[in-house]
Amino acid sequence: MKVLLGVTGSIAAYKALELARLLKRQGAEVRFVLTRSALEFVTPLSCQTLSGYEVYVDQFVLTTGIKHLTLCEWADILVVAPATANILGKAASGIGDDLLSTSLLSCQKPVLFVPAMDEGMWDNPIVKKNVAILKNNGFRFVDPVVGALASGKIGRGRFPSVAVIGKKIVSIIDKHRDLGGKKFLVTGGRTEEDIDPVRVVTNRSTGLMAAELIQAIFCRGGTVKAIVGEAACQLPDGMDITRVRTSAEMLDALKNDFSWCDCLIMAAAVGDYRPLDQSSIKIHDEKFELSLKKNIDLLKEITKEKGTRIVVGFSLETSDQLARAQHKMNKKNMDIVVFNTPAAIGAERAAVSMMKRNSEKEDLGDQTKWQIANRILDECILLMDSKACK
Ligand SMILES: Cc1cc2nc3c(=O)[nH]c(=O)nc-3n(C[C@H](O)[C@H](O)[C@H](O)COP(=O)(O)O)c2cc1C
Structure with a gap:
């Protein structure tokens, strides 16, 4: 001490x-x-x-x-x-x-x-x-x-x-130090999908939520590995962080590390779509149509081999947040879903809600992402301990 x-x-x-x-x-x-x-x-x-x-x-x-x-x-x-x-x-x-x-x-x-x-x-x-x-x-x-x-x-x-x-x-x-001996895999940041060698399809996530989670796990004595896409925030120094760019790269990294962890926190904003065709040369056309196709759902894919691991996912929606969060939780085999609105993207603070399986949703109110990270970890440790007791 x-x-x-x-x-x-x-x-x-x-x-x-x-x-x-x-x-x-x-x-x-x-x-x-x-x-x-x-x-x-x-x-x-x-x-x-x-x-x-x-x-x-x-x-x-x-x-x-x-x-x-x-x-x-x-x-x-x-x-x-x-x-x-x-x-x-x-x-x-x-x-x-x-x-x-x-x-x-x-x-x-x-x-x-x-x-x-x-x-x-x-x-x-x-x-x-x-x-x-x-x-x-x-x-x-x-x-x-x-x-x-x-x-x-x-x-x-x-x-x-x-x-x-x-x-x-x-x-x-x-x-x-309550996370001592526990292994956490955290994803964060945003993925990018190429349109051509210069342009990408992406989103506005900054990676701050993941950065705060990584730091909080470390401070509370847990072991953390992270897989992070593009990020606009400073990531904690000296951590085990694999950098990726596309959704496919993130899936590969997840497949490598998922079996290692006790808990996966999927805070990355993974692109749902990628261009149907990617041009190998820079596009100069006056006008062109961009067709997109769905990416693989990483969480759904990776939780096929979930075992006893705790899985936390995020849901960001502009409408029907509760119903969509509930749907995602079931479809993707999550234990906890944290849901919010686009106002949370890039912001230092956010008003998020959290829901565990078979529980009512809880509104956390306006909090810093550091506070939200610690609340999520509090719930993870409770779930891990209750699973260990069964
Ligand atoms: C004899 C004496 C005792 C003091 N005791 C206290 C005290 O118990 N609590 C307090 O808030 N200020 C107390 N003060 C006032 C503080 O010392 C003063 O506000 C000082 O600027 C505090 O500086 P610091 O917070 O940087 O240490 C005392 C001052 C004197 C002269």
Whole structure:
């Protein structure tokens, strides 16, 4: 367990040292990031002695690697304890003006805030709004408790016990590594079919959904292979990704890898049609007719040998979404269908619905594709576990 412990300028900052000791006793590695204000309350020497690691404060130092990126890549979780009203406000507003706030902006691992402040600050409507924004965006909290505050008053705002925080950290990391030992095959991006050596028939998919799925599986400890067509987004580095162009190439790659996986998530926008004839030379005619023929349905084809694998497919329709999604789920032997409208193509966020076999559809509401990816994986793991129990 690797914990990046952010400490901010609260009177409770000394309790971060207690938390670090507890985590270390539980076998964790801990590295400290301090804000400038935190330096007024705890010394880097104490933090370094306790953690056994260099303590980080500045982001603009001559060093190898970019600190706010490499520290989060190293960590399983970023815990900000204690978190001041100030750091909550910065995180909720997207401000990155020091190493800790910039790390919070770029962190792709779970983040846990443990606020500590005077009751007046905690009850401030702006602080409340910032906490709500962060909670709604997937940041976790251990809320402050009622007790004696530094001001001498009794009220809510007190730093909770380190034992409670430690338990919360372990539960988040365990959940977050819940895909360990599971093998996922993800397809993504769009396929292209040649009209002539220059023009293609394709669609507007960017591959972002697949990119988020690949990253989320990796972060949650799963093994992932991906087959990706053309994509307009940055694909995660260092992953096992086979690049393809046409629907036929994607089918070949799927046939190679399907038997390897426990779960296939078919997020690729595979072209339904291809030109009947492909010209080997560039077409210059004033006018020409393009006839299309149906491509093989990849999911239907590949799920003939489905076995006990979990299969997730997507359905994008302009009308009759539920009926069409249900039809596709049966025809293509899927366990989960995620359906949406063309508004989802290329967008960072989408309002999708999800349906499992013999279940009602569930509307997920407007979410980022990262959140959608994680919801899909939550359902996959539930299905895998229930199959394993049978
Ligand atoms: C003695 C003292 C104690 C403070 N305790 C807290 C606190 O418990 N919680 C808090 O939100 N701010 C507290 N503050 C205010 C913060 O230190 C201040 O907002 C600072 O700018 C926070 O910077 P940081 O979030 O970058 O660490 C305290 C300030 C002082 C002088």
